[in-house]
Amino acid sequence: PPARGPLGGWRKVPRYNALCTLYHESAQQLKHLQLQLAAKEATVRELRGSLARQQQQQQVGVGEAGAEPARSLVESLLEQLGQARERLRDSERLSALRVEALSQEVQKLNQQLEEKNAEIEKMINQPPYEKEREILRLQKSLAEREKAQATSDVLCRSLTDETHQLQRKLASTAEMCQHLAKCLEEKQRKEKGNSDDQIATERSNQVFLQLLCFVHVLLAPEAFDSRDTSSRFRVHTGNQNHMHIQTKVEHLRGNSPGQPGARRTASQSEQTSPPADNGNSGSEGRAQGELRCPHCMRFFSDELSDEFLKHVTECCQ
Template sequence: MSSGNAGSGGREGAPRAAAALCGLYHEAGQRLRRLQDQLAARDVLIARLRARLAALEGDTAPSLVDALLEQVARFREQLRQRDGGAAEAALRQEIERLSKQLEEKERETQQLMSQPEGEQEKEVALLRRSAAQKGRARAASDILCRSLADETHQLRRTLAATAHMCQHLAKCLDERQRTQGDAGERSPEPACADGDGSVHAVVEKLREENRLLKQKVTHVEDLNAKWQRYDASRDEYVRGLHAQLRGLQAPLEAERPSPPELMRKEISRLNTQLEEKINDCAEARRELAAARRARDAALERVQMLEQQILAYKDDFTSERVDRERAQSRIQELEEQVALLQRQVPWKQQEDGFCSHSSPTDAAAEVTSPGTWFSLSRRHRVLHGRQAGAPRTQLAPHTQLRDLP
């Protein structure tokens, strides 16, 4: 009965290990596709920011922006090469090597089973086979758990970066709303300063993306180093298992009877460890799903803030055009007022000349329409000066209403 249970457990463990390896391969493929989608989204965002920068300031600081974009493209290419090549090649090599080991173990167990020996030797062979399969399943579950933990860590870092970007955008939006309240009282020079500030904000955002890409590159390098360390530790673990197997074979050859109860306890212990690892993997999957939901919510908020920023930018541009048009009209009217004020002394000289002239000439001048207009306007000016009314600087809209 014990040999039958061990054989059935070994036969069930091999497909489980293969399924775990296939799941690991699919997880790696999905992760690679997600990274490619993130890179595509970064490309779209960089193109949109570059177009916005060109629309705001034309050719302001092109060398800095081009250098940043080239550096971002270089890091993106390195990230794509390392993610696409190294991870996939390592996974393929690992799957091929594990498949070869599985086939070799299957052949060895078939040879051991085909040998006409006693019932105890068959039971020992089945127990060894089940123990090896449990070890492979445990190694596969360890790999899967580590990959899930790394992906969870990366998603947490991405979520932190997204939250930082959201805070930055919210701060920019609050500053824009505060500055729009005083936009009507400012001259076009602060508008230019605001444009420079937006350009600096875009440059800072590009630098932030460059920093995030550098962090991703370092993260990929760390993953490669971890894979190498894991390969070395796995080889050492396999060598240790072979040494333990040889150590078990030597006492079995010297003494025929073997304690099957210890093997059953070891198998039960390995089963409990496997169940614990499976539970840990399920918990990691739940945490990963929660992190993905939080990331999606943060991305939606970022898109909403970007749309609000674009709307505020359009409103600010239209208000700036209206202010410039009103300022030009005010300057024209001020020039006309200055011209009329310069004509006042000349009109006063004419009045003095007219006082020395004959009454008939003065009457003729008064009866003419143009002279009557000039005299009435001069009378109003002189009356205002005699009354001692202070000249106050009116607001631009008040000057537009009061001027004739």
């Protein structure tokens, strides 16, 4: 018998033994039926011989003592013999089919067993350094996978923390913008009758609306997607962002246009604010008297401020 290897060469041996047992049982059953058929045929021959002798004696006129077998008994025996022969033929046919199926299964199992034995022999005859090389390769791949998983976990945690920080900063920025909006409304009510400072007020409104749109865009869910490398807006953290927002606050909280220092504050805010993207600087200079959506870069006139706010809300959502 083949040697038992690490791949389980004996796994299908019980099935092989079961098939062999079924094969032997079928052969024994066939032999038993053949013996029964031979006995019945012998009985039929004896009955036919006795019947022939009785008919011959009746023709000759010599009577014998004893009871003659009834004709119905002979016919029933012949009928039973025919049924037994039919069952024997059916059993022989089924046995032949079963033996053929078992033979095919045994051949298939023998072929699989030979393949397993050949594989086991190949592994046994394999040089030791090949085994060590395979083990080292598997260990290296496992270490790389664990390292990649650890790196992914660290990045996920850092991105989650950064997202929470940005959400807190943006929430505080939104509160500041609401406060600035209230201040701006009060300032507009106070300066409603002053037509000389209309240009400064429109400029303040434009700066505030752009800042509000910027906050809307940052509060959108797309702004927190860490995989979006082609985002149009960059969140500047640290002193630069603080300086930029502080400049906007100073510009909106500054003195009235009639007081000295108001225009100086506006000019300082324009000089201190960080530059936008290089591709948008020319369009801002070209459309200085217009409002622009920071999400789709669409321009609106200063007279359509309500329509502009409605568009920004829908576009950011």
